Amino acid sequence: MRLDLSGKTALVTGSTQGIGLAIAQSLARAGARVAVNGRTRDKVEKAIEAIEGDAISAPGDISTDEGTEQVLRAVPDADILVNNLGIFGAQDPLEITDDDWRRYFEVNVLAAVRLTRAYLPKMTAKGWGRIQYIASDSAVVIPAEMIHYGMSKTALLGVSRGFAKAAAGTGVTVNCVMAGPTHTGGVEDFVYQLVDKDLPWDEAQREFMRRHRPQSLLQRLIEPEEIANMVVYLSSPLASATTGGAVRVDGGYVDSILP
Known part of the structure; x- marks a missing residue:
């Protein structure tokens, strides 16, 4: 299989470290021009140094309207959107405040919705595009120690399926990648x-x-590169018949045949 993304521009949110950086590196190795995103320009520039290939800077806090506009100015058009940004942490369920619930929804869900809303119409107009959301096994196996995080990843499954329907028949695919413990x-x-x-x-x-x-x-x-391998495949023309899915890279963590 030849995964050639030459000529494609990919935006990977939250890509200055961890899974996001591994995804950005792998997309660049496949030939894509990769826009690296993080909250500060310094972190973005440092991450770009770790990427072998064509990478550009797209700093901005996409959990805010202002930060999203900053990213959209840096990357006005994208062929591939990987919504990777996410926060997590252990917390007693009865001590999760309203502000905590709102923050997890704003960062893990609404930030991805904003960017999808911005890029999907341009992709459908071109007749080609790839949108992915990095979800988690926690979407279907809610961890007792972080149910607010699990809730946000469950929401991404619904968001992904819904936008896949909105893109039906356009040549644009929309999928969730369900990462296991990484x-x-x-x-x-x-x-x-x-x-x-x-x-x-x-x-x-x-x-x-x-x-x-x-x-x-x-x-x-799981190593971040193992998640990135799936993302690169789903970003390629070879994955043209995979859309509306929740594709598991979970190490067999979810104990079911289907998500």
């Missing part, structure tokens, strides 16, 4: 919230998977 810096911090902070990382990871993610068939954290 090894990022933020996840390392999260793991140490839940296991003994004095454990070496390899032991801490095993303890976390055993106690908190025992359903995983991989029995390890």
